[in-house]
Amino acid sequence: MTSGDGILIGIDAGTSVIKAVAFDAGGRQLAVAATPNTYTTRPDGAAYQDMARTWADCAATLRALAGKVENLAARTLALAVTAQGDGTWLVGAENRPVTEGWIWLDARAAATVKRLRGTEADRARFHHTGSGLNVCQQGSQIAHMLATTPEMVAAAEVALHPKDWLYLNLTGIRATDPSEACFTFGDFRTRAYSDTAIAALGLQAQCHLLPPILDGSQITHPLTEAAAQDTGLRAGTPVSLGYVDVVCTALGAGIVTDAPAACTIIGSTGMHMRAQAAADAVLNDALTGYVMCLPLPGMIAMLQSNMAATLNIDWALALAGDLLASFGAPQDRAALIARIDGWMADSTPGALIYHPYISDAGERGPFVNAAARASLIGLSMRHRFPDLMRAVIEGLGLSARDCYAAMGAMPAELRLTGGAARSSALRRVLGAAVGAPTRVSSREEAGAAGAAMMAAVANGLYPDMAACIADWVTPALGPAEPADPDLTALYARRYPDYRAARLALEPVWDGLKTD
Numbered sequence: 001m002t003s004g005d006g007i008l009i010g011i012d013a014g015t016s017v018i019k020a021v022a023f024d025a026g027g028r029q030l031a032v033a034a035t036p037n038t039y040t041t042r043p044d045g046a047a048y049q050d051m052a053r054t055w056a057d058c059a060a061t062l063r064a065l066a067g068k069v070e071n072l073a074a075r076t077l078a079l080a081v082t083a084q085g086d087g088t089w090l091v092g093a094e095n096r097p098v099t100e101g102w103i104w105l106d107a108r109a110a111a112t113v114k115r116l117r118g119t120e121a122d123r124a125r126f127h128h129t130g131s132g133l134n135v136c137q138q139g140s141q142i143a144h145m146l147a148t149t150p151e152m153v154a155a156a157e158v159a160l161h162p163k164d165w166l167y168l169n170l171t172g173i174r175a176t177d178p179s180e181a182c183f184t185f186g187d188f189r190t191r192a193y194s195d196t197a198i199a200a201l202g203l204q205a206q207c208h209l210l211p212p213i214l215d216g217s218q219i220t221h222p223l224t225e226a227a228a229q230d231t232g233l234r235a236g237t238p239v240s241l242g243y244v245d246v247v248c249t250a251l252g253a254g255i256v257t258d259a260p261a262a263c264t265i266i267g268s269t270g271m272h273m274r275a276q277a278a279a280d281a282v283l284n285d286a287l288t289g290y291v292m293c294l295p296l297p298g299m300i301a302m303l304q305s306n307m308a309a310t311l312n313i314d315w316a317l318a319l320a321g322d323l324l325a326s327f328g329a330p331q332d333r334a335a336l337i338a339r340i341d342g343w344m345a346d347s348t349p350g351a352l353i354y355h356p357y358i359s360d361a362g363e364r365g366p367f368v369n370a371a372a373r374a375s376l377i378g379l380s381m382r383h384r385f386p387d388l389m390r391a392v393i394e395g396l397g398l399s400a401r402d403c404y405a406a407m408g409a410m411p412a413e414l415r416l417t418g419g420a421a422r423s424s425a426l427r428r429v430l431g432a433a434v435g436a437p438t439r440v441s442s443r444e445e446a447g448a449a450g451a452a453m454m455a456a457v458a459n460g461l462y463p464d465m466a467a468c469i470a471d472w473v474t475p476a477l478g479p480a481e482p483a484d485p486d487l488t489a490l491y492a493r494r495y496p497d498y499r500a501a502r503l504a505l506e507p508v509w510d511g512l513k514t515d
Contacts, residue, residue, distance in 0.1 A: 010023065016036070018054075018058055019447075046102075048100035054162070063231060079223075081451060082247075087102050088138045089164070091174070099152055101162065108135070113368075121199065122200055125196060127196075129186060129187070129188065130281060137183070139197075142203060177214065177241050180244050247295070251295065251473070253416075260275035261412075264415070266396070305364055312354075343385065352376060354375070358373075393429050402499060410436060414430065421440050435488045437480040440478045456472075
């Protein structure tokens with residue numbers, strides 16, 4: 001395929017926004033269109049999306065991109081789609097939704113996870129998937145649906161993830177990718193479904209719901225006539241099914257360049273990932289963390305994931321904002337964010353310990369406990385708001401260390417991405433907490449770029465992913481920022497206290513949940 005002035009489109013349908021990003025064939029970002037994503041939550045732990053609206057919003061985003069790029073349809077060489085991970089989007093007859101799409105924030109399966117987790121069958125499942133059982137996963141959610149609303153499962157013909165649903169609407173093909181298939185139901189070594197993993201969830205009779213697994217860096221399907229009418233693109237345009245968003249983001253941000261590396265994504269959630277050969281995977285005895293296949297032969301990402309990362313900062317800023325507003329001095333979020341570095345400078349490192357478990361869904365890395373809640377330890381009369389803000393940010397650093405410790409030794413270098421990675425204060429804390437130099441990618445839309453890279457390889461613009469990485473990823477990495485030695489030593493002393501307090505608080509969380 002000749003590239004000329006051709007364009008690759010990466011679709012990244014996240015939890016809060018759907019983006020369509022245009023890149024030239026060499027990886028230069030040309031334009032972005034975005035549509036706010038919407039989902040609904042309920043007090044019973046439900047979190048779901050309207051599936052039809054999600055497709056309509058995706059199509060509208062692609063049409064909006066055409067308004068920013070001249071002659072987009074004719075110039076588009078290929079497109080690829082990634083999206084938020086986990087969740088259960090049941091599809092029935094004529095490819096229609098059976099119910100709303102359960103997303104990763106849905107916590108209704110908590111009782112089912114508690115029943116299944118830690119058994120001998122679950123240990124056998126963990127050996128294959130490398131992924132600790134959690135309420136966010138499709139396997140847990142289908143098992144819960146089967147126990148509570150079996151008629152819903154009976155009406156389904158296939159169980160998809162969000163990106164798979166968009167791919168179905170783009171191409172008419174029911175499929176999923178190796179990263180999500182093996183994460184829930186498969187074996188990361190073989191990149192195929194595992195009978196052992198399926199049986200551990202009690203879903204042998206639901207095997208027909210699992211779609212074929214395809215790798216979008218090798219296989220494409222053409223855009224359908226119906227999708228062309230909805231999106232404004234040309235029918236027949238090759239479409240790649242990307243890996244899950246966290247994998248695509250890590251790929252675009254530099255988890256693998258000339259050698260495997262570690263990557264932390266600091267967004268609403270915190271994802272801590274280490275790339276390595278699948279044959280070298282070491283699974284922990286606590287049955288926590290995840291393994292996800294990478295779109296490189298024999299390569300995986302070991303993951304530990306915090307349920308909340310910048311959500312903790314949002315909470316602290318909301319405290320400040322509410323107080324200022326009550327005195328008639330409201331501040332917008334951008335103004336408060338601009339003060340963070342100043343607050344950090346006005347506070348003492350390591351004076352307080354904060355556990356960043358602010359999510360109502362609890363925590364999933366490096367331990368799984370839906371009852372886990374945030375805590376602040378060490379307060380005295382002398383502490384003020386800057387000390388609280390520093391404690392929150394240091395909590396994110398120590399939670400990252402906690403996650404990497406569950407995967408083995410600390411990384412030799414940490415690549416950072418996510419909006420919060422632009423904060424020098426946050427980078428300094430993360431680097432010191434892990435004890436490694438940090439590098440930030442200048443790539444603005446790493447998830448969409450990772451997906452588009454898969455389309456570039458699948459359509460012959462590059463001979464393999466390594467060659468694509470050399471053009472798209474390596475040049476975007478900034479210089480290494482060495483870890484502050486004094487802070488590194490301080491956080492190494494604080495980490496045992498952080499972890500001891502976390503372990504001691506578990507019965508307290510359980511007590512709060514039952515009150």
